[in-house]
Amino acid sequence: MIWNWLRRHPLLVDVGLALVVGATTIGGALNGVHRAVAVPLAAAETLAVLVRRRRPLAFLAVAVAATTAIAFFQGFIPTAVVLGLYTVAAHRERRVALPAGVATIALLAAPLAHRHEHGWIDVAIQLGVLTVPWFFGESLRTRRAYLAELEAKAERLERDREENVRRAAAAEQARIARELHDVIAHSVSVMVVQAAAANDVFEAQPARAREAVRSIEATGRAALTELRRLLGIVRTPDDEPYEPQPGLDRLGDLLERVRGAGLAVALRVEGEPRPLPAAVDLSAYRLVQEALTNTLKHAAASHADVAVRYAEGELAIEIRDDGSGAAANGEAGGQGLIGMRERVGMFGGELVTGPAGDGGFAVAARFPLEAAS
Numbered sequence: 001m002i003w004n005w006l007r008r009h010p011l012l013v014d015v016g017l018a019l020v021v022g023a024t025t026i027g028g029a030l031n032g033v034h035r036a037v038a039v040p041l042a043a044a045e046t047l048a049v050l051v052r053r054r055r056p057l058a059f060l061a062v063a064v065a066a067t068t069a070i071a072f073f074q075g076f077i078p079t080a081v082v083l084g085l086y087t088v089a090a091h092r093e094r095r096v097a098l099p100a101g102v103a104t105i106a107l108l109a110a111p112l113a114h115r116h117e118h119g120w121i122d123v124a125i126q127l128g129v130l131t132v133p134w135f136f137g138e139s140l141r142t143r144r145a146y147l148a149e150l151e152a153k154a155e156r157l158e159r160d161r162e163e164n165v166r167r168a169a170a171a172e173q174a175r176i177a178r179e180l181h182d183v184i185a186h187s188v189s190v191m192v193v194q195a196a197a198a199n200d201v202f203e204a205q206p207a208r209a210r211e212a213v214r215s216i217e218a219t220g221r222a223a224l225t226e227l228r229r230l231l232g233i234v235r236t237p238d239d240e241p242y243e244p245q246p247g248l249d250r251l252g253d254l255l256e257r258v259r260g261a262g263l264a265v266a267l268r269v270e271g272e273p274r275p276l277p278a279a280v281d282l283s284a285y286r287l288v289q290e291a292l293t294n295t296l297k298h299a300a301a302s303h304a305d306v307a308v309r310y311a312e313g314e315l316a317i318e319i320r321d322d323g324s325g326a327a328a329n330g331e332a333g334g335q336g337l338i339g340m341r342e343r344v345g346m347f348g349g350e351l352v353t354g355p356a357g358d359g360g361f362a363v364a365a366r367f368p369l370e371a372a373s
Helices: 002-008 010-030 035-051 056-073 079-091 094-114 120-129 131-201 206-231 248-260 278-299 332-345
Strands: 264-270 303-311 314-321 350-355 361-368
Touching: 010 035, 010 056, 010 079, 035 056, 035 079, 056 079, 056 094, 079 094, 079 131, 094 120, 094 131, 120 131, 131 206, 131 332, 248 264, 248 278, 248 303, 278 303, 278 314, 278 332, 278 361, 332 350, 332 361
Parallel strands: 264 303
Antiparallel strands: 303 314, 314 361, 350 361
16 A cells, blocks of 8 residues: 555655655754855755656766765765665666666765775775665566566467457358358259259159259258358257247347346337347347356346347347456357357447446447348
8 A cells, every 4th residue: 555655656755755865964964064065965965856766867976976075074974875776776777777886886985985983894884785775776676677577468468369369250250151151052052953853843743843842941941050050040959840030029038037047137128129130130139148148157147137229220239237247258268259249240230348337247239220131
């Protein structure tokens, strides 16, 4: 908490540090006999604290110059130098901070040795103590660089993930396109041949004509089943009897099943319901089904709202829940979201998913009806 506050208020921090530097340096200068010279020097290094973040090397230079001058005729007060060594090490690369630190130690050695009351052991100890703030600043800079690298790596991974999702969607589209081509080309070719044969023998051999018509029907049904499988529209086993595909008129049955699974769902319909293109009707139903299934499995929600809006030239669907906001990733690798996006994209529509403003997760889709028809 304190560290975060300090980072958010750098000016207040620097003002506080300037007060500390001023109290020690100016206060010490006032106690000496050469205060006429020492006080202005101490004031200069105190004011320089306010620009230490923008000009760390300049601040260190002022601190070293003032401290050196004061030390020759009055006393060694290294407060500003300590702060300068830390600032340079924390805000400049090592190739700059290390020479600056060495030069600072070398420059301060002369005035310390000049004063007769200091022996060389005392001088060495005082200079050694000055390395502590440098190493502290260096460790802080290294940590910041490490965290920045982690953040950059996370951004790269996110970009790679998005690229993988795009590639997966493109590969799936290409696979479906190839299989659609094969299914349609084969089935239509067979149906054309059978229709031509039925036409040739329709009057002369009606039994053969009926057999050809039955073959056309069987081929057409098989093609429809395969097309639905490829588009991810029908997920019923092949041995189940054929049933008309659901649309928005059967949302009530879907919501009852969801409520039976433990999720309270409310439905709101805006506008005048009207007949929709069959593909749009089915895709809208499946979109609601997929979103509610993900909510049940992954969102830990207790309530969901489904809104259907019939507008001029478009159909809008929105599903919101009050869960943890994790429903979009219902299937491994985000395949559930990819499937919903592909389903809406087939009609030139738009899909928006993400955390809802008041908590939970939202899925909103728009189907342009002119394009679909």
